[in-house]
Amino acid sequence: MAGAVVRERSSELYLRRLLAANDATQALQIATDHVAREIGCPVSWAGLVEGDYLVMGAHHGVESTEMAAAWRLKVGEGIGGRVALERRPQMSRDYRHDSRRVPLMKRLIDNEGILATLIVPILVADVTLGVLYAAHRQPYPWTDAEQVALEQIAHDLGVRLRQLDVDGRRQRLADEAEGRAEQAVRRLTTSARLANSFAQQTDPGVLLDVLARELGARVELREADGTLVRAGGESWPEGSPVSSPERTHFELPDCDGLTLDIVRPDRVDERDQSFEELSVALYRLQLLRASERERTTQRLRGDLFDDLLDGRISDPDSFRTRMVMIGVSPKPGARVLVAGLRHHPRDLAYSDSFERLLRSVIRGVVSVRRGDRLAAILPGGAPDDASLRAQLDDVRARAEGRWIVGLGRSCADLMDYSTSYDEARAACELALRGDVPGTVVTAHELGILGMASLPAAHLRTTVRDVLGRLLELDTERGTDLVPTLRAYLSHDRHLPDTAAALHVHYNTVRNRIARIEAVLDVDMRDVDDRFRLETAVRMQALSAALGHAG
Incomplete structure (x- = not known):
């Protein structure tokens, strides 16, 4: 009732x-x-x-x-x-x-x-x-x-x-459309050259230069928040005779919030205004065409994100323009996230659930699948670490499957993204292997900040130089010297805690540590020796987690 x-x-x-x-x-x-x-x-x-x-x-x-x-x-x-x-x-x-x-x-x-x-x-x-x-x-x-x-x-x-009176409204709209069509016919002769020039180009930057040349003005392409993406044409420096140039602002519908400003030294008449409007409309159509082509190509193949996360950026300005064209704005403060499942690594339904929730909780996230892992770019201006961790824990709790999340460093420029990705991937892999506790971990917390982006050969060489003899003994004789060293250092050289973690007797740990000191010719009481050992142990775990051979 x-x-x-x-x-x-x-x-x-x-x-x-x-x-x-x-x-x-x-x-x-x-x-x-x-x-x-x-x-x-x-x-x-x-x-x-x-x-x-x-x-x-x-x-x-x-x-x-x-x-x-x-x-x-x-x-x-x-x-x-x-x-x-x-x-x-x-x-x-x-x-x-x-x-x-x-x-x-x-x-x-x-x-x-x-x-x-x-x-x-x-x-x-x-x-x-x-x-x-x-x-x-x-x-x-x-x-x-x-x-x-x-x-x-x-x-x-x-x-x-x-x-x-829907029918009357349709008729009025038809009449208005007919009037606009007649105006377009009258402008066709003037705009033919511009349209022909646009038809020969798909690069948004080149299109902007063509538009600026045909209008005889400076043209500025900006993001929704006013950030300048690219400009075509000449500007007027301070102190020039043009003290306050005329600026006409145009919204570009369906272009991810992009806007266009046309800047002239003086006001234009009604006829020139009409030509500006038509020119901007033509530019928008070509922009949509180029943008859609870029979206389809990049999102299907993932080449753009592969280049970004792998650090293959030869021309940062051109690369940034390409990113903006597909709706990604690389702002300072962005971070890279890598997430993986403890189970069901190839089940796309689980990845869809996590990816969908991630985008709903953190606005502006862009994600791409890389093998069995999900990589995501968290936008600039993200919340502090505690708030971000809370958001990611919320996504993990609501998503299907047992997810582990690794976070890389904050990015100041485009070249930082590959380092942030390497760190996020390393943190995720170490947590998935069970080498470190936690479900949302950062490279900074693991003490591997800066190591994750080192070449595999460099990691292997350092590990071999410092721990090579221990690794050989563990392989040849079945000893557990490297795991003992790792546990001993992680428990701040406390023998009882180390013995408990390894499930062995107190004296067993003491004897193993003595043997390690003798084999490597080190003194655990020496700060420099401990630093070298801790660094090598972390590098060895990192190299194993990332699947480096050797």
Whole structure:
């Protein structure tokens, strides 16, 4: 009874808000938000009929910008297209086994993680205005009650859309589009050279230089926070006759927050402003084209991140521009994380769970799989170590599997990323081997800061020079001198604690230490001897964890 009262009040509130909507866009958004509340689903969206296609009208819970921008379904095709054509509800309980899907929508839906949908038409009399979706990110058994509720929401929405004169709005939009098309035709002669120049290039930096040359101005490409990515054209130094140049700011939609500033020595007339707008629009289209190509190539093959984490950066400025183009901003203070599973190392479902949670808890994380490990770049401006550790512990606790996380140093520039990665990987591998305690460990805590990025040959040589004779004895005679030395040093030379850790008698440890001192000709009381031994022991464990031969 109480649940029915709550639903009735929710429906009343929905109707009041719907009636208060000033335009179709607002009404669609109110409806999709209400679907999520009423049906109890995480995702909802509405598609409006425009000509022969359904286009995105509003959405709730959609995480992918590509889904929101590119969703476009032909009437009669796919599940939603059939709903619009046949004007009756349809559902899919598990998209993975549904043959009605179309390729483009399949990719968008899969990227969004949606596995089940319930779709009803938005009708006024016999006219289909659009379709309304409810969706889950897991297989879901839709009920008749849920279908009835969604149909009622769609019915109320259709009535309100008709009241708002959707058809008149479409006509006005068509008239405006026709007017813009006529203006574009008049500008075509002037813009042909620019368009032709753009068609010959895909490099964003070169495109910026072409734009600056054609406009006869300085053009600045910036990130959302104002950071300059690259500039084309000449600037005016302080003390020049141009004391305060005119600056025109342009947003670049769907370009990861990038903006464009055109800087001129004086104000331009209306005609030049129109040409600027068209030029920026052409630049944005080419930028999207280059960006999408870069995203697809780099994310499929991982070459960019491989180069970054392996330190293969020949031109830092060009490399940084490429990173920004795929939505990664290498800010100072970023850190590299490497995570691995104690069990199920090749189970992608476990990696998906950890990766998804990591991105939801720490915004701006970029991750890539490297073999059986997950490498991630934590953005600059991250919280202090204690807060970051708490966030990572939260991700570990909620993710499937027993995860171990290694953290590298904070990065000041691009060349630091490979060192941070080496340190994070070493810390992760040592923890996975059980050589060190803990589930979130740093290279600094392990005392291997700076060692992880040393060449394998250097590590092997140092270990052999210092511990070579002990390693030979352990191999040839089955002694445990190196493990004893490691335990002895880690317990601050305390014999009882060392004996307890090794599960041997106190005198056994004392005899082994005496033999180690004799074989290596060292004195455990000497600070310099202990430093060399501790360094070699850490290098030996690090080399073994990283899989170096020898």
